[in-house]
Amino acid sequence: MSEGLRSGEVAEAAGVNPQTLRYYERRGLLEEPGRSLGGHRLYPPGTVATLRIIKTAQGLGFTLDEVADLLDLGRRRHAHAPGLKARAELKLAEVESRISDLETIAATLRTAIASGCEDLAACAADPRCPIPFTGLTHSEDPT
């Protein structure tokens, strides 16, 4: 007579901690499921898919608040708030910016490695050091 999945089953199937289900419910990512007579949660089968969606979106760089918003957007689609596509475009811009930052970091690390820096502090004091210490004006007038 089990009208739905128990939290342990859902958690297991989705590969998350059972506590996380309650947490997502509090955060508005999962709708409140039905309950058994004794008060145990009984989840509809689609919940497992929803959890995978959440994990995927999270992996795409969305925060839980953003994912909650995105899911809500799908559930009540009437409103003309900026849709998934628009938000994906914003997120893409963020991701691209993060990539270019990391490219700079990687290039800097490669240069540092190639030039054999072995001591950060010493390198910072050395004008030949390739690591950019953000405009290290280096005003060392030691009066």
Added chain:
Amino acid sequence: MSEGLRSGEVAEAAGVNPQTLRYYERRGLLEEPGRSLGGHRLYPPGTVATLRIIKTAQGLGFTLDEVADLLDLGRRRHAHAPGLKARAELKLAEVESRISDLETIAATLRTAIASGCEDLAACAADPRCPIPFTGLTHSEDPT
């Protein structure tokens, strides 16, 4: 008679919150500075440079613990622990891996945008949806 910089001056010059200096001291990133007769910290002028080094290294993807380690490594250079270069190589590998993850994410977002997905949940249910819902087996046998 000021034998060193006061915390506010250092913080200002390095562009950090004065509280952060105490925090870094606790975390072992800054050595304990001298004190005035009344107990106020008096920092050597090089501290500002050290702070810039910290911020730079942090920007290169090192955690504060790693930075503390790196600085310490420079200060007591006798030991033959893996040096800056080796650690930079490890960090570079991490950064490169993070970049390629982000590239995948960006590509996925671009595909999603191009195909006009407007509802995450609907897309997840649609076999033509390009967003990879991690093997979404989608076993929806709704008995």
Added chain:
DNA sequence: TTGCATCCTGTACCCGGGTACGGGGTTACC
């Protein structure tokens, strides 16, 4: 009907990197 697995609730804790607050002592300049 008994027994154990699972579930319920609220609350507290974890990580990293700081920031804020309160109450009191010190410095520096006029």
Added chain:
DNA sequence: GGTAACCCCGTACCCGGGTACAGGATGCAA
């Protein structure tokens, strides 16, 4: 020598994304 600005210390709080724990109540099968 007054007084404003600064600094001291310990402690608590913030963010995001969960996880753990304690003490009871249910579910389900033998």
